[in-house]
Amino acid sequence: MSTWAIVLFQRDLRLSVRVGGSALVGVLFFLAVVTVIPFGVGPDLNLLSRIGPAILWIGALLATLLGLDRLFQADRDDGTIDLMLMAGRPLELVVLIKCLAHWVATGLPLVVAAPLLGVFLNLEPAAMAAVTLTLLVGTPALTLIGAIGAALTVTLRRGGLLLAVLVVPLAIPVLIFGVSSADAAIHDPVPFLTPFLILCALSLIAAVIGPIASAAALRFAAD
Amino acid sequence: MFEDLSFSLEGGSALVVTGANGIGKSSLLRTLAGLVPLAQGSIRLEGGAPDTPPQEHIHYFGHQDAVKPALSALENLQFWRNFCAAAHGSGFSGDPMEPLKAFDILGIEHTAQLPAAFLSAGQKRRLSLCRLLVTPRPVWLMDEPTAALDRVSESQLLDLMNAHLAAGGLIVTATHSDLALEKTLNLHLQTGDAADLPLEDAPQ
Numbered sequence: 036m037s038t039w040a041i042v043l044f045q046r047d048l049r050l051s052v053r054v055g056g057s058a059l060v061g062v063l064f065f066l067a068v069v070t071v072i073p074f075g076v077g078p079d080l081n082l083l084s085r086i087g088p089a090i091l092w093i094g095a096l097l098a099t100l101l102g103l104d105r106l107f108q109a110d111r112d113d114g115t116i117d118l119m120l121m122a123g124r125p126l127e128l129v130v131l132i133k134c135l136a137h138w139v140a141t142g143l144p145l146v147v148a149a150p151l152l153g154v155f156l157n158l159e160p161a162a163m164a165a166v167t168l169t170l171l172v173g174t175p176a177l178t179l180i181g182a183i184g185a186a187l188t189v190t191l192r193r194g195g196l197l198l199a200v201l202v203v204p205l206a207i208p209v210l211i212f213g214v215s216s217a218d219a220a221i222h223d224p225v226p227f228l229t230p231f232l233i234l235c236a237l238s239l240i241a242a243v244i245g246p247i248a249s250a251a252a253l254r255f256a257a258d
Numbered sequence: 259m260f261e262d263l264s265f266s267l268e269g270g271s272a273l274v275v276t277g278a279n280g281i282g283k284s285s286l287l288r289t290l291a292g293l294v295p296l297a298q299g300s301i302r303l304e305g306g307a308p309d310t311p312p313q314e315h316i317h318y319f320g321h322q323d324a325v326k327p328a329l330s331a332l333e334n335l336q337f338w339r340n341f342c343a344a345a346h347g348s349g350f351s352g353d354p355m356e357p358l359k360a361f362d363i364l365g366i367e368h369t370a371q372l373p374a375a376f377l378s379a380g381q382k383r384r385l386s387l388c389r390l391l392v393t394p395r396p397v398w399l400m401d402e403p404t405a406a407l408d409r410v411s412e413s414q415l416l417d418l419m420n421a422h423l424a425a426g427g428l429i430v431t432a433t434h435s436d437l438a439l440e441k442t443l444n445l446h447l448q449t450g451d452a453a454d455l456p457l458e459d460a461p462q
Contacts, residue, residue: 042340046329053328114322117293123314123343257293 039124040132047136050109058144061098065145068094069152080157087156088166088217092210094152095145095170096177100202102141103181104188104195106133107253111189120257126250134175134182134245142174165220165227169234173213176238179245180205186252209237259285259297265445269305269349269396272419272429272439277447283432284320286447287399290430291318303397305348315345316397321405323386327375331366331385332357334374339392350426352394360388364414379406387415390422398422400431 052058072090073083110116119129149170153163184202188194216230259282267273275283288294290301292313303312325334335357344354361367364384369377377385383406390398398419404412419429420440431437 039341039343042337046326046333046337049333050326050328112322113324113326114320115324115326117288117291117318117320117322118324118338118342120293121291121313121316121318122341123310123345124341 039122040128043129043132044136047133048140051137051140054109058140061102061141062144062148064101065094065098065148066152068097069155073155084157084159084162087153087158088162088169088221089214090156091149091152091166091170092173092213092217095149095174096203096206096210098145099142099174099177099181100199102137103178103185103202104198106137106182106185107189107249108185108194111256116189116253117257120254126253127246130182130186130246130249130253131179131242134178137182138175138178142178146170146174159221162217162221166217169213169217169231172231172238173209173234176209176234176241177206179238179241180209182245182249183252186249186256189253190256209234209241212237260289260447263299265443267428267430267443269347269426269428270423271441271443272423272431272437273443273445274437274439275430275432275445275447276434281447281449283447284401287318287320287401287430287432291316291399293318303347305350306396307345307347310345312397314343315347315395316399317390317393317395319386319390319398319400319403321401323382324389325374325377325382325385327373329374330371331361331374331377332370334385335360335388335392338389342389342393344393345395347396347426350394350396352396352422352425352427354394355391357388357392360391363391363418364388365411380408380411383407384411387418391418396426397428397430400429400433402433403431404433404435404437 069090076082076086107116110119120126146167149167150163153166158166181198181202183205184198187201188198191197212230212234216227216234219225219227219230265273275286277283285294289296292311301312303315306312306315329337339357358367358370361370364387366381366384369381374382374385403415403419407415416438419437423429423440429439
């Protein structure tokens with residue numbers, strides 16, 4: 036990988052670690068969502084362990100949405116995006132690397148926290164491992180799809196809410212296959228690998244479409 | 259936005275764009291930078307690297323500093339040094355400068371390790387200016403380059419701009435103050451009803 040890509044990755048990672056502890060806020064929000072749902076559905080342990088994977092996935096989706104609005108906004112506010120457009124580097128790759136750094140800073144902590152939160156939801160060890168694995172391959176797709184929304188709303192002052200409205204419908208397939216492969220790991224007759232491989236495919240598709248669409252939106256937003 | 263606007267600039271000379279507020283000086287620079295698409299007409303750069311669009315030969319020094327407050331001054335500069343691709347053109351002999359030397363020239367070497375959040379507006383501006391020195395590119399587009407600079411750094415800036423011109427570079431700058439540049443053309447922008455030709459050549 037060339038130097039500029041590594042430098043960009045390091046810079047974005049350093050910025051997200053130094054500014055506002057985005058990883059911690061995301062994990063705390065994830066924790067808040069996951070702990071609040073048992074209060075809503077009542078103390079039925081069987082029910083909780085049945086819907087546990089779904090709760091973890093929805094929590095991860097919401098926590099991912101939380102940090103997405105800053106993905107390009109900060110760089111646009113101080114003119115960095117203009118210079119990136121002129122830097123002579125393919126903008127699609129720039130977006131991909133920014134998404135990767137953003138995922139490492141905000142998505143990966145969610146994956147790491149998922150087994151612990153699984154305990155709160157009375158998940159079996161096998162289910163916990165399955166949910167963690169599906170989150171590991173599925174959350175990059177959420178970030179990459181979210182990048183499209185972040186790029187489209189980059190010119191708006193309070194684009195965060197519109198971003199969520201744009202991104203949530205696009206994230207539904209990821210959610211469906213993420214939860215169904217986690218469920219398949221718990222219930223024996225259903226094969227785990229089929230929905231899991233579709234989830235992997237969704238992440239790979241998002242890794243192609245997300246950067247291309249986001250780069251187009253950012254170019255359009257420059258004028 | 260612009261009508262009947264045409265100019266050409268040869269290596270080693272500067273174009274000073276003047277005009278009232280809101281007349282479109284910044285828009286002209288952003289158009290030249292390729293950030294605003296052209297509705298009509300064309301921008302050509304002769305003698306640049308083949309297969310490289312003109313904007314990748316250009317340094318844009320606008321109102322925004324692109325300085326990240328959470329990174330130190332040196333980290334900011336080093337990022338741009340490694341991220342921004344250098345460009346060369348025929349007749350342009352600019353050399354890359356070491357980040358610390360650029361800091362030294364602009365008088366902000368003592369802030370190198372400080373987070374950029376502690377820098378004043380003028381110091382941030384100078385830090386942003388260092389970006390133009392560490393990556394050589396033949397064309398500089400400078401929007402109000404002297405804004406927020408004190409007298410000393412203003413003269414440093416002029417020295418740097420003259421050095422860039424002497425190396426065969428081009429400068430297009432929008433400004434309200436008089437810049438003592440070696441070889442300049444003036445472009446005065448006016449609203450459409452004035453019948454005067456917008457372009458006038460002013461030797462020296």
